[in-house]
Amino acid sequence: MHPAPSVIIFTTLSGLGFGLLFFLGLGQPAVTGFVAFVFYAIAYALAVGGLLASTFHLGHPERAWKAFTQWKSSWLSREGVCAVVALLVMGLYALGAVFMGSHWSLLGWIGALFSLATVFTTSMIYTQLKTIPRWNMELTPAMFLSFSLAGGALLSGAEALAPWLLAIAGAIQLAYWAKGDGAFARSGTTLGTATGLGVRGDVRAFEPPHTGTNYLLREFVHVVGRKHAQKLRMIAFALAFVLPLLLILIPASGVVIKHFLVLLAVASHLAGAMVSRWLFFAQAEHVVGLYYGKR
Amino acid sequence: MTQLPQSTERKMGLVIDLDTCVGCHACVISCKGWNTENYGAPLSDQDAYGGNPSGTFLNRVHSYEVQPADGHAQLIHFPKSCLHCEDAPCVTVCPTGASYKRVEDGIVLVNESDCIGCGLCAWSCPYGARELDMAEGVMKKCTLCVDRIYNENLPEVDRVPSCVRTCPAGARHFGDLGDPDSDVSKLVAERDGMDLMPEMGTKPVNKYLPPRPKDTVEDQIDILAPLLAPVAEEPKGFLGWLDKTLEKI
Ligand code: SF4
Numbered sequence: 001m002h003p004a005p006s007v008i009i010f011t012t013l014s015g016l017g018f019g020l021l022f023f024l025g026l027g028q029p030a031v032t033g034f035v036a037f038v039f040y041a042i043a044y045a046l047a048v049g050g051l052l053a054s055t056f057h058l059g060h061p062e063r064a065w066k067a068f069t070q071w072k073s074s075w076l077s078r079e080g081v082c083a084v085v086a087l088l089v090m091g092l093y094a095l096g097a098v099f100m101g102s103h104w105s106l107l108g109w110i111g112a113l114f115s116l117a118t119v120f121t122t123s124m125i126y127t128q129l130k131t132i133p134r135w136n137m138e139l140t141p142a143m144f145l146s147f148s149l150a151g152g153a154l155l156s157g158a159e160a161l162a163p164w165l166l167a168i169a170g171a172i173q174l175a176y177w178a179k180g181d182g183a184f185a186r187s188g189t190t191l192g193t194a195t196g197l198g199v200r201g202d203v204r205a206f207e208p209p210h211t212g213t214n215y216l217l218r219e220f221v222h223v224v225g226r227k228h229a230q231k232l233r234m235i236a237f238a239l240a241f242v243l244p245l246l247l248i249l250i251p252a253s254g255v256v257i258k259h260f261l262v263l264l265a266v267a268s269h270l271a272g273a274m275v276s277r278w279l280f281f282a283q284a285e286h287v288v289g290l291y292y293g294k295r
Numbered sequence: 296m297t298q299l300p301q302s303t304e305r306k307m308g309l310v311i312d313l314d315t316c317v318g319c320h321a322c323v324i325s326c327k328g329w330n331t332e333n334y335g336a337p338l339s340d341q342d343a344y345g346g347n348p349s350g351t352f353l354n355r356v357h358s359y360e361v362q363p364a365d366g367h368a369q370l371i372h373f374p375k376s377c378l379h380c381e382d383a384p385c386v387t388v389c390p391t392g393a394s395y396k397r398v399e400d401g402i403v404l405v406n407e408s409d410c411i412g413c414g415l416c417a418w419s420c421p422y423g424a425r426e427l428d429m430a431e432g433v434m435k436k437c438t439l440c441v442d443r444i445y446n447e448n449l450p451e452v453d454r455v456p457s458c459v460r461t462c463p464a465g466a467r468h469f470g471d472l473g474d475p476d477s478d479v480s481k482l483v484a485e486r487d488g489m490d491l492m493p494e495m496g497t498k499p500v501n502k503y504l505p506p507r508p509k510d511t512v513e514d515q516i517d518i519l520a521p522l523l524a525p526v527a528e529e530p531k532g533f534l535g536w537l538d539k540t541l542e543k544i
Pocket residue numbers: 376377378379380383384385386403419420421422423424425436497
């Protein structure tokens with residue numbers, strides 16, 4: 001799949017933003033006043049910034065509101081609905097925390113739930129696609145959710161939880177890569193089943209329909225950079241999990257140093273998450289590539 | 296409305312005969328022409344006369360080579376367009392309701408004024424039957440020529456999809472695949488019509504007729520051939536000497 005920057009930015013930033021909103025909704029940290037304002041500003045900048053970035057790849061962004069209508073059948077529509085509900089509810093909760101110094105915990109719980117639901121529905125947009133076997137696995141939502149929770153824990157300063165969540169997310173990431181590598185072969189789809197001619201012998205793409213390229217090839221057959229996949233995986237893993245873990249486990253005295261280390265950890269985690277998300281797209285093979293003798 | 300109908304009154308679709316298709320691409324051109332001049336946004340081209348041309352097509356013809364375990368390889372031309380699936384994933388993923396399947400004839404269509412061009416439906420189609428138009432920013436796909444098949448302004452013979460009307464080899468057939476007594480259904484039954492990627496669970500309405508088995512060439516069919524066997528296998532005499540000497544150099 002073509003790794004569009006808008007979609008990579010969207011899924012990583014909003015994943016982190018909604019992860020932070022989840023922890024804020026649960027009252028972790030139970031901040032009020034100006035500190036709360038800063039926390040919510042960061043969370044909203046990430047979540048809303050990500051959502052805006054996602055509209056850049058639309059052909060008609062001005063009609064994007066229509067995407068709220070089909071929540072009964074479409075995961076993309078459900079994602080839009082969950083995101084708006086989460087942002088509205090958490091907005092009310094934030095008002096209480098910032099201006100009234102109070103935590104309306106029921107509202108916070110609902111907001112936290114919808115924040116996680118947003119991340120889950122995002123992941124289901126990819127998971128539902130049978131045409132991309134590497135995404136069509138239970139590990140896909142697990143990966144999106146664990147990234148979001150680990151990032152959220154880091155950002156919200158949940159010291160006790162963050163190392164565990166990072167470790168869990170790292171393990172899920174490894175499992176996702178290991179299982180994903182065999183997914184296409186396991187799906188059983190080949191040029192033979194795609195053309196129905198497989199029963200007659202070995203099928204080989206002889207001539208493409210056109211000499212030039214087309215939308216399908218640009219969108220679904222992305223082979224550039226796949227050869228560096230192993231190296232990029234190591235970089236992603238080190239940046240997203242290993243380095244942040246080391247940074248937050250360093251015994252540091254002094255609030256300033258501690259905050260600085262956490263900041264570094266968050267930056268490293270986000271960079272790693274982006275590399276991982278780039279790979280998520282670049283390594284995903286769509287079955288339509290078979291018709292062109294490509295993957 | 297992007298929920299799929301429980302069932303459709305008819306299942307209009309195409310039957311494509313891989314045995315007779317000669318790979319002339321006439322259907323590709325007539326489709327592009329008809330659908331650029333009629334229903335919906337035109338099918339645009341980018342850099343049409345430049346070094347890297349590309350454009351929107353609703354029907355493309357691939358060519359495949361099949362090598363059986365024994366015997367000769369066979370070249371098969373393979374037209375591909377929307378299969379108007381009964382369980383169309385492209386419809387249910389659509390967030391706006393732009394993609395829908397009609398109850399009356401099962402045709403899968405895009406309402407272009409609702410489409411936001413998110414591309415998700417193209418991601419969900421296993422067959423590459425949907426293409427986002429780069430000029431209009433909306434999703435284009437085969438409409439089964441809805442603007443022809445019911446069009447009373449056209450002579451009756453023209454009330455079929457443009458590709459079917461055009462095919463000079465008669466490799467494309469149009470009809471109701473939901474009616475077991477229709478010509479297309481009989482053709483499918485007779486020739487073992489098949490689904491593409493049945494494992495995807497899309498239940499395509501369009502069917503493909505596999506190529507008929509080719510004639511086989513017997514080991515020895517020419518009774519004169521033995522008489523034409525070369526007389527001298529090894530050159531003798533002067534030629535033999537020349538051959539050996541040249542070999543040594
Ligand atoms: S062929 Fe593709 S676009 Fe056509 S109905 Fe099936 S899934 Fe949808």
